[in-house]
Amino acid sequence: MRLSNIEVKKQNRINVYKTILEHDKVSRQEIASLLSLSLPTVGQNIKELIGLGLVAETGELVSTGGRRASSVSSLPESKIGIGLDITQNHVSLAASNLKGEVLAHVRIPQKFTNTNEYYQSAANLTHRFIVQHVKNTDTVLGIGVSVPGIVSHDGKSLQRSHLLNIQHPTEISLSDCFDYEVWLCNDASAASMAELSVSPDLEHMIYLSLSNSVGGAIILNRNLVEGNNLHSAEFGHATIIPEGRPCYCGKQGHFDSYGSALSLASYGDGRLETFFNKLEGKDPLCIKVFDEYLDTLSIMISNIRVVFDCDIVLGGYVGSFLGPYLPEIMALVENRDTFAEKATYLRTCRYKIEASAVGASLHFIESFIQSI
Ligand SMILES: [Zn+2]
Known part of the structure; x- marks a missing residue:
């Protein structure tokens, strides 16, 4: 497809700007x-x-002879994106600059209720965070809000969330609490965006989010594929064991009942960290539970691989603990793999902390860069 002159000019400007953002200093x-x-x-x-x-002029680069090249640098904090991740029991906040660098993040206990009081309280925490961590509040582009549920295409309403106990499309009334633009997104999609920002090598990726519920994201050509009904990458509801454990959706044998963080945390007094500490301490029950967990996980990974034939990233709360166990998981996956001897397409997430809040904050950064 041929681009018009205006489009070429716009794309040139974006490319020049992105190149400056990627370098500390760079010459014309x-x-x-x-x-x-x-x-x-x-x-x-x-x-x-x-x-x-x-962008600012930053003096001269050292030259090997002849005229010295003057260099330029970006001013990455001239715009800031804010991310607010809402979960059942916490809110997390993150601020990112134009380079996609995380300036600050925080996690605060806050029990979700679908009430104006809750939204006002979350907004107050966000305002306080902005004042604490952003030098000039006028630079804030907007608030990306990630939620564990299905979000409408326009980023305005939450269609459904089991974890937040929302069964019908609901306007999240945060827009009234801010002077900034607010954009809603799914938490696993947001986390996949954070992962993509630190994975320039990945063109296609499946992000398998193993949090309190299992979700995911399909990334093709570095773009999110949402599906006709916004239900793409709902790996939690793939049938993994016919007639198996009951799933929260009402059906049986879905991967969520085997792969969610809750299925491990329940053996660690409700805390995933405690579970993995017990596992490291060779607790026999935790070893047994984890072996079963990895077995089912390896089935899910193999199924994803045969469908998509691309890199797979294990993310979410569990994904951030799986690094030391990756060789074991790869061996299990390799046993099931028809095409590859080595499961080098599999890795754990690079973003281990507040990935959803960071990903949500990057939405406004990316939109801004595309709009210059
Ligand atoms: Zn289900």
Whole structure:
């Protein structure tokens, strides 16, 4: 598809800006060479970016001879994205700059209720977080809110959430609590966005989110695939053991009943960390439970792999604990694999802390970069 002149110009500007964001300091010549653009085009774009307050001249780079190249740098904190992750018992907050760097994050106990009081309280915590961690509150682009449930395409309402006990489409009345724009997203999709931001090597990815419920995200060409009914990547409701354990959705044998964080935490006094401590301490019951967990997980991973034939990232609360057990999981998956001898397509998440809040904060950052 041919792009119009205006679209080419816009894309050039975005590419020049992204290149500056990726470097601490970079010269006009380097950008021209990296993007195969003419020096005047790069110069004009930099002038405009300086005018927008997004880029600054940073002096001269050391030259090997001849004229010294003057360099430019981004001003990454000229815009900030905020992420608010809502769970049953906590809210988490994160702030990211234009480079996608996390400036601060925090997790605060706060029991969810679908009431105005709750939303006002979450908004107050967010305001306090912004004042504490953002130098200039005018730089905040918006609040990305991630929730454990299915969210409408327009990011305005929550269609359904078992964990938050919401059965019908519900407007999350946070917009009234902020002067900023608010955008709602699914927590696993948000976490996959955070993961993508630190995985430039991944073109296609399945993110398997093993949290208090199991979800996931399908990423093709670095874009989220939502499905016709927003139900894509609902791996928790894949039948893994016919007539098996009851699932919270009312059916039986779904992966959620075997793969969720709750299925392990219940053997650690409700805490996943306690479960893994007991496992490390060779607690016999925890060893047995974990062996069964990994066996079922390996079936799920193998099924995902034969369908999508791409990299698979184990994320969510459990995913952040699975690093030491990855060789064991890979061996189980390899036993089931028809095509590959080594399950090198499998890894654990790089974002282990507050991935959903970070991913939600990146929504406004990415939209802003695409809009310059
Ligand atoms: Zn189910």
